[in-house]
Amino acid sequence: MEKQTVTIYDVAREAAVSMATVSRVVNGNPNVKPATRKKVLEVIDRLDYRPNAVARGLASKKTTTVGVIIPDVTNAYFSSLARGIDDIAMMYKYNIILTNSDENGGKEVQVLNTLMAKQVDGIIFMGNQVTDELREEFKRSKAPVVLAGSVDSEKTQPSVNIDYIAAVAEAVKNLIDHGNQRIAFVSGSMDQAINHDYRLKGYKKALKDAGISYDSKLVFETDYTYKAGQSLEPALTAAGATAAFVGDDELAAGVMNGLTDAGVKVPDEFEVITSNDTKLTELVRPKMSSITQPLYDIGAVAMRLLTKLMNNETVEENTVILPYGLMKRSSTK
Amino acid sequence: MEKQTVTIYDVAREAAVSMATVSRVVNGNPNVKPATRKKVLEVIDRLDYRPNAVARGLASKKTTTVGVIIPDVTNAYFSSLARGIDDIAMMYKYNIILTNSDENGGKEVQVLNTLMAKQVDGIIFMGNQVTDELREEFKRSKAPVVLAGSVDSEKTQPSVNIDYIAAVAEAVKNLIDHGNQRIAFVSGSMDQAINHDYRLKGYKKALKDAGISYDSKLVFETDYTYKAGQSLEPALTAAGATAAFVGDDELAAGVMNGLTDAGVKVPDEFEVITSNDTKLTELVRPKMSSITQPLYDIGAVAMRLLTKLMNNETVEENTVILPYGLMKRSSTK
DNA sequence: CTTCTATGTGAAAGCGTTTTCAATGTTGCG
DNA sequence: CGCAACATTGAAAACGCTTTCACATAGAAG
Numbered sequence: 001m002e003k004q005t006v007t008i009y010d011v012a013r014e015a016a017v018s019m020a021t022v023s024r025v026v027n028g029n030p031n032v033k034p035a036t037r038k039k040v041l042e043v044i045d046r047l048d049y050r051p052n053a054v055a056r057g058l059a060s061k062k063t064t065t066v067g068v069i070i071p072d073v074t075n076a077y078f079s080s081l082a083r084g085i086d087d088i089a090m091m092y093k094y095n096i097i098l099t100n101s102d103e104n105g106g107k108e109v110q111v112l113n114t115l116m117a118k119q120v121d122g123i124i125f126m127g128n129q130v131t132d133e134l135r136e137e138f139k140r141s142k143a144p145v146v147l148a149g150s151v152d153s154e155k156t157q158p159s160v161n162i163d164y165i166a167a168v169a170e171a172v173k174n175l176i177d178h179g180n181q182r183i184a185f186v187s188g189s190m191d192q193a194i195n196h197d198y199r200l201k202g203y204k205k206a207l208k209d210a211g212i213s214y215d216s217k218l219v220f221e222t223d224y225t226y227k228a229g230q231s232l233e234p235a236l237t238a239a240g241a242t243a244a245f246v247g248d249d250e251l252a253a254g255v256m257n258g259l260t261d262a263g264v265k266v267p268d269e270f271e272v273i274t275s276n277d278t279k280l281t282e283l284v285r286p287k288m289s290s291i292t293q294p295l296y297d298i299g300a301v302a303m304r305l306l307t308k309l310m311n312n313e314t315v316e317e318n319t320v321i322l323p324y325g326l327m328k329r330s331s332t333k
Numbered sequence: 334m335e336k337q338t339v340t341i342y343d344v345a346r347e348a349a350v351s352m353a354t355v356s357r358v359v360n361g362n363p364n365v366k367p368a369t370r371k372k373v374l375e376v377i378d379r380l381d382y383r384p385n386a387v388a389r390g391l392a393s394k395k396t397t398t399v400g401v402i403i404p405d406v407t408n409a410y411f412s413s414l415a416r417g418i419d420d421i422a423m424m425y426k427y428n429i430i431l432t433n434s435d436e437n438g439g440k441e442v443q444v445l446n447t448l449m450a451k452q453v454d455g456i457i458f459m460g461n462q463v464t465d466e467l468r469e470e471f472k473r474s475k476a477p478v479v480l481a482g483s484v485d486s487e488k489t490q491p492s493v494n495i496d497y498i499a500a501v502a503e504a505v506k507n508l509i510d511h512g513n514q515r516i517a518f519v520s521g522s523m524d525q526a527i528n529h530d531y532r533l534k535g536y537k538k539a540l541k542d543a544g545i546s547y548d549s550k551l552v553f554e555t556d557y558t559y560k561a562g563q564s565l566e567p568a569l570t571a572a573g574a575t576a577a578f579v580g581d582d583e584l585a586a587g588v589m590n591g592l593t594d595a596g597v598k599v600p601d602e603f604e605v606i607t608s609n610d611t612k613l614t615e616l617v618r619p620k621m622s623s624i625t626q627p628l629y630d631i632g633a634v635a636m637r638l639l640t641k642l643m644n645n646e647t648v649e650e651n652t653v654i655l656p657y658g659l660m661k662r663s664s665t666k
Numbered sequence: 667c668t669t670c671t672a673t674g675t676g677a678a679a680g681c682g683t684t685t686t687c688a689a690t691g692t693t694g695c696g
Numbered sequence: 697c698g699c700a701a702c703a704t705t706g707a708a709a710a711c712g713c714t715t716t717c718a719c720a721t722a723g724a725a726g
Binding site: 005050051052053054055057058063065072073074076079080082083086087090095096097098099100113114115116117118119142226250253257260279280282283284285 | 338407429
Binding site: 005009057060 | 686
């Protein structure tokens with residue numbers, strides 16, 4: 001007892017017109033006599049006809065779906081971007097195929113390929129690192145690819161970000177202004193462009209501007225997890241740090257709670273400033289000071305940019321930089 | 334200079350075989366002579382042929398993609414489920430079309446329709462309420478629909494959940510055992526089945542078992558947001574509550590922080606227990622006690638169940654109940 | 667040397683749309 | 697009334713694959 005599907009052909013027959021005409025009314029083509037349109041519409045309604053998007057996709061070579069590659073939906077930073085992406089996508093009648101990559105290069109390439117096989121009209125990539133292989137795939141893709149909240153040292157793909165170097169420099173300067181001389185830099189893997197090419201540069205710049213010499217012992221390379229942050233306390237104090245810039249909110253929460261649990265007072269004895277301004281910063285105590293980023297907007301703008309690209313509209317600027325800010329809460333003086 | 338796509342036809346021509354044969358090797362059909370297979374594989378590799386999934390979908394009536402309706406990706410509870418769903422989906426070679434519904438009935442129906450139009454092979458629905466209209470659509474759908482971490486009073490759809498009534502009852506009993514007589518029940522809208530048909534029942538059951546009479550003044554119906562929780566403090570103390578069961582972690586964090594900020598000591602003067610055991614419970618101070626749910630697994634099992642349904646395998650039990658627990662942390666005595 | 671059964675393979679018919687192109691019907695105007 | 701110009705419509709060819717069915721070919725069995 002398989003459910004029967006009604007096709008455009010059925011509608012055409014019932015309405016005594018051709019498939020072409022039905023297709024026209026379904027697609028809002030104006031070249032249809034009002035009377036005919038009405039007649040067709042009635043039949044569509046009566047038969048409860050619903051166009052098959054797959055057939056449509058095959059015939060028109062447009063699927064109105066875009067692929068989204070995300071490191072992990074569970075991460076507040078990325079899920080905020082994803083929300084912005086989806087909202088704008090929906091606004092423009094696109095759907096999103098969402099896949100978690102765990103920032104695993106192999107998986108990313110594989111996922112990218114299945115997305116392309118599925119004929120997505122465009123792709124949004126989030127991830128802290130664009131490998132050479134990935135970059136090659138991007139180029140080969142006939143669907144436009146835009147990076148959201150993600151950087152590629154080659155700057156070859158359209159992208160939307162904030163000015164990470166300036167933002168981190170400002171955050172670190174703020175720490176310096178509070179009298180800190182030994183400031184830790186805590187982030188994820190230094191293999192990731194965002195860390196070694198952006199954040200670390202901003203960090204160094206702030207130090208240099210203040211005449212403080214760079215000490216690699218103050219650089220802590222770890223995972224983006226709460227646990228990793230929490231267990232960092234002994235090392236942090238051993239290195240003589242009195243403040244830390246942290247590259248991820250969950251990690252920062254770990255750092256801060258680890259410190260607090262060890263009896264170190266934040267911010268009096270140790271200041272912490274984080275990077276992503278997710279909800280998390282307001283949930284922990286003390287609330288965390290943070291670089292502020294328009295998370296939702298990064299996603300939204302990326303998607304908007306993608307729609308233009310998919311539409312072959314000429315876009316003035318391929319890489320858009322959104323404004324950042326600094327939000328002083330209670331983890332800094 | 335449009336990028337040229339190579340089709341199965343091109344491969345067939347180059348390999349001097351028929352399209353049918355190419356199709357067979359691509360699909361791993363064993364009825365191909367090894368020598369032929371090798372030849373075809375070589376051509377595929379040389380031409381860099383990649384099957385068009387849309388055409389495949391049209392011909393085979395299977396798209397290997399499933400639709401996922403989620404209230405909000407940004408919510409830790411649901412994004413955890415989503416992660417479980419995606420991982421299992423990937424394991425079974427499915428992709429996920431993810432759409433946020435904001436629990437808006439109209440949007441849900443609309444989204445469901447576009448998913449069906451896109452010929453998804455199955456659907457996973459998350460949301461705290463299944464309206465009649467939605468239920469009708471589910472029935473009409475030729476793709477199986479399973480509910481994940483979501484209940485429908487009608488119990489008509491396959492679903493995977495925990496025993497909310499028992500879990501809440503146990504949590505509330507715990508609070509009672511600590512000597513609390515006036516326990517607040519804080520949740521989202523009472524229109525949602527999960528609140529009025531499950532959580533509230535569990536709450537009442539625990540009260541009844543302890544011989545405490547139900548007082549509707551202790552029931553707080555609000556939004557699932559941090560802010561909403563935070564601003565609840567005056568009302569909570571005014572009602573004379575000394576403890577609260579809360580239906581969502583973010584909301585609970587708000588309640589707790591609101592209390593703390595107002596000078597109320599948690600847990601000494603007020604105990605809080607929450608429901609979803611997301612990462613959040615560990616980030617706040619004090620850490621929150623919670624009902625524990627196998628979040629990832631709820632998603633994973635739901636997806637697994639869906640694969641069986643899509644495969645027309647007979648499944649022993651349509652509604653699966655996963656075990657819950659109670660995690661005592663520091664927001665309760 | 668037949669006859670039979672596997673095993674491999676190809677031709678062609680879909681799958682449900684969109685889109686091109688030609689055909690027909692209509693209207694306006696001199 | 698005749699004809700150009702335009703508005704409507706339909707026929708049929710894609711789109712790129714899967715799948716059915718029939719046909720070969722090749723051993724196996726008698």
